[in-house]
Amino acid sequence: MRDAGRIAAEALLRVGEAVKPGVTTAELDRVAKEYIIHCGAAPTFLNYNGFPGNICVSVNEEVIHGIPSKKRVLRDGDLVSVDLGATYKGYVGDTAASFAAGKLSEAVQRLSDTTKAALDAAIAVAVPGARVGDIGAAVQSLCEARGYSLVREYSGHGVGKALHEDPSVSNMGTAGRGVKLRAGMTIAIEPMVNAGRAAVRVLPDGWTVVTKDAACSAHFEHTVAIMPEGAVILTRAEGD
Ligand code: MG
Numbered sequence: 001m002r003d004a005g006r007i008a009a010e011a012l013l014r015v016g017e018a019v020k021p022g023v024t025t026a027e028l029d030r031v032a033k034e035y036i037i038h039c040g041a042a043p044t045f046l047n048y049n050g051f052p053g054n055i056c057v058s059v060n061e062e063v064i065h066g067i068p069s070k071k072r073v074l075r076d077g078d079l080v081s082v083d084l085g086a087t088y089k090g091y092v093g094d095t096a097a098s099f100a101a102g103k104l105s106e107a108v109q110r111l112s113d114t115t116k117a118a119l120d121a122a123i124a125v126a127v128p129g130a131r132v133g134d135i136g137a138a139v140q141s142l143c144e145a146r147g148y149s150l151v152r153e154y155s156g157h158g159v160g161k162a163l164h165e166d167p168s169v170s171n172m173g174t175a176g177r178g179v180k181l182r183a184g185m186t187i188a189i190e191p192m193v194n195a196g197r198a199a200v201r202v203l204p205d206g207w208t209v210v211t212k213d214a215a216c217s218a219h220f221e222h223t224v225a226i227m228p229e230g231a232v233i234l235t236r237a238e239g240d
Contacts, residue, residue: 111195158188
């Protein structure tokens with residue numbers, strides 16, 4: 001899990017460095033694919049339930065599951081959410097981050113910063129004996145206090161030999177409720193935070209999830225291991 005997580009994290013780092021105005025989302029897909037394969041791993045998302053890309057790239061009002069495309073050219077001020085997985089020796093690392101193409105508006109930067117902070121807050125409470133509701137409550141309270149809304153239809157999840165395992169790890173919740181976290185569990189925590197309202201819909205491509213009100217959305221994700229001393233981030237790049 002550590003090896004898979006590190007490969008995923010390093011791939012995400014490289015994709016983040018490639019995010020710039022004028023670059024296509026297909027180019028980001030190529031960067032991730034080449035790195036993951038170079039490491040002897042496989043891009044987990046390719047063909048997952050028929051997904052046609054190696055990674056998901058979701059721009060601005062796109063929340064998750066955006067399909068990389070040669071036709072989608074990034075523009076200055078775009079918020080580019082990249083989600084990817086690497087499968088190595090049978091184990092999966094799953095991670096995501098929102099990157100700036102050029103300079104973000106202050107409002108979008110604040111949304112992105114808040115989403116990252118929500119992930120950090122959630123990881124901090126993911127200790128043995130805590131419950132998945134503690135994670136949801138940590139994300140929800142921080143984001144709602146800043147006037148944002150949380151996507152309800154998609155959640156974090158257990159991750160290990162498969163990309164999606166039990167338990168479901170919602171970004172909304174009540175502290176003290178839900179499945180108890182135990183040392184040795186590996187889970188993906190992934191707040192999806194909307195600047196506007198919570199409602200989302202799926203585009204006719206069958207994949208891309210967008211906000212109904214077309215307001216911007218941000219996404220950060222880490223695969224973590226619940227250890228006796230607390231959560232350890234597995235999707236961390238070398239030296240990060
Ligand atoms: Mg995930």
